[in-house]
Amino acid sequence: MTGAGSFKTAVGISGIWVGAPDLWSFSTLAEVSACPRRYALRRASYPEIWDRPGYPERVNEAALLGTAVHDGVELVLRELSRTGCSSIADEQAVAAIRRLGGYSKIATRCLDEHLQRLSANPRMAPRLDGLRAQIDNRASEMRRGIQALVSQSPAAPNKPERGRRQDGDPVKRATLGEGRHLETTLVAEEARFAGRLDLLVVHSDRADIMDFKTGQPSERHNLQLHLYGLLWQLDETANARRLPVGSLVLGYVDGAVEVEPPSDWGELHDWLRDEIANAESQVRAQSPAATPSVECWHCPVRQLCDEYWDSPFTGGVPDSSFVDREVSILSRNGPTSWLGRLTRDGSEVLLRSSRDCEALALGSDVRILNLLAGEAEELDGMILTMTRSSEVFGPIQR
Numbered sequence: 209m210t211g212a213g214s215f216k217t218a219v220g221i222s223g224i225w226v227g228a229p230d231l232w233s234f235s236t237l238a239e240v241s242a243c244p245r246r247y248a249l250r251r252a253s254y255p256e257i258w259d260r261p262g263y264p265e266r267v268n269e270a271a272l273l274g275t276a277v278h279d280g281v282e283l284v285l286r287e288l289s290r291t292g293c294s295s296i297a298d299e300q301a302v303a304a305i306r307r308l309g310g311y312s313k314i315a316t317r318c319l320d321e322h323l324q325r326l327s328a329n330p331r332m333a334p335r336l337d338g339l340r341a342q343i344d345n346r347a348s349e350m351r352r353g354i355q356a357l358v359s360q361s362p363a364a365p366n367k368p369e370r371g372r373r374q375d376g377d378p379v380k381r382a383t384l385g386e387g388r389h390l391e392t393t394l395v396a397e398e399a400r401f402a403g404r405l406d407l408l409v410v411h412s413d414r415a416d417i418m419d420f421k422t423g424q425p426s427e428r429h430n431l432q433l434h435l436y437g438l439l440w441q442l443d444e445t446a447n448a449r450r451l452p453v454g455s456l457v458l459g460y461v462d463g464a465v466e467v468e469p470p471s472d473w474g475e476l477h478d479w480l481r482d483e484i485a486n487a488e489s490q491v492r493a494q495s496p497a498a499t500p501s502v503e504c505w506h507c508p509v510r511q512l513c514d515e516y517w518d519s520p521f522t523g524g525v526p527d528s529s530f531v532d533r534e535v536s537i538l539s540r541n542g543p544t545s546w547l548g549r550l551t552r553d554g555s556e557v558l559l560r561s562s563r564d565c566e567a568l569a570l571g572s573d574v575r576i577l578n579l580l581a582g583e584a585e586e587l588d589g590m591i592l593t594m595t596r597s598s599e600v601f602g603p604i605q606r
């Protein structure tokens with residue numbers, strides 16, 4: 209692939225840089241701040257792989273569970289709004305949840321829908337059965353998560369939701385009336401900042417904002433909520449009546465946490481302006497800077513990043529036996545075992561897998577993610593085992 213903005217990676221995958229977005233979000237700013245190259249590689253287009261934007265995501269069990277819980281909460285709260293329930297404590301609420309089949313059915317339905325969406329992802333399609341089997345054991349955890357988060361959502365004026373997405377069409381921008389608004393996109397045109405709020409409850413004199421989290425509490429969540437509060441104040445369409453922010457709440461499975469508003473919204477606005485200017489300058493480069501760190505282990509595009517493979521961070525997270533390695537395939541020992549040499553230090557390794565792997569062609573150099581590392585006595589070296597989460601990329605073209 210050639211042309212303006214196109215690039216080719218060492219593992220033979222080509223893409224086209226997409227540059228800066230029209231509107232920034234909390235997650236895109238955070239990603240550029242962590243590593244501009246990661247942002248650029250994730251969002252580039254890869255027409256030789258698929259026709260969707262960005263590099264296909266690798267979704268793990270925890271992320272899948274989190275998405276299913278999140279979707280389940282949205283489904284229940286939408287049904288409560290549709291039936292005019294102001295909160296889960298309303299008499300009608302039990303019947304509304306029963307109509308959806310109960311919490312367990314809701315969890316399974318949301319999981320199935322998400323797995324269905326992932327079937328179009330070439331990186332995930334071969335793994336969906338295994339993932340499904342793993343996560344089926346956690347159905348009760350999903351049900352409890354949905355139930356806990358729904359119970360924390362604040363009471364809303366008993367009015368039908370307006371200004372919500374319509375049948376999958378782009379978000380209809382409208383002034384948001386009193387009531388509960390789910391998955392609402394707010395836009396600050398001048399600041400070029402947008403965000404999708406899990407739950408916005410508009411009252412006659414204020415708006416309460418809540419974000420649902422299935423992971424552990426983090427300072428980043430507070431900043432995200434502050435930015436959503438700012439966004440509500442800057443969105444002249446959704447908040448045409450200029451209502452102030454009421455409460456800011458983070459809903460965790462273990463309990464809701466009220467977040468203090470920032471002491472100075474103007475300072476936060478200035479900070480946001482600087483962050484966006486900085487992010488713009490970082491991603492404007494043809495090949496945005498790579499900043500390897502311990503965080504690379506969580507980077508879903510590290511297989512494409514040469515700087516990562518030259519860095520000291522391919523050894524996995526501390527106290528874990530999982531590593532990433534570049535390996536030259538020297539010979540085949542059996543149907544599921546190969547002798548290889550690490551390209552970094554030339555040491556020999558024994559590679560094992562539970563199945564045949566065409567990508568491990570003799571004479572080729574490959575990048576393998578998520579290998580389980582152990583000692584191989586017969587080799588006086590390492591034994592590297594491919595697991596369900598391992599991925600092979602290559603051959604490397606140097």
Ligand code: SF4
Binds near residue numbers: 503504508510513
């Ligand atoms: S592997 Fe690390 S340095 Fe490379 S893009 Fe990902 S986060 Fe950035």
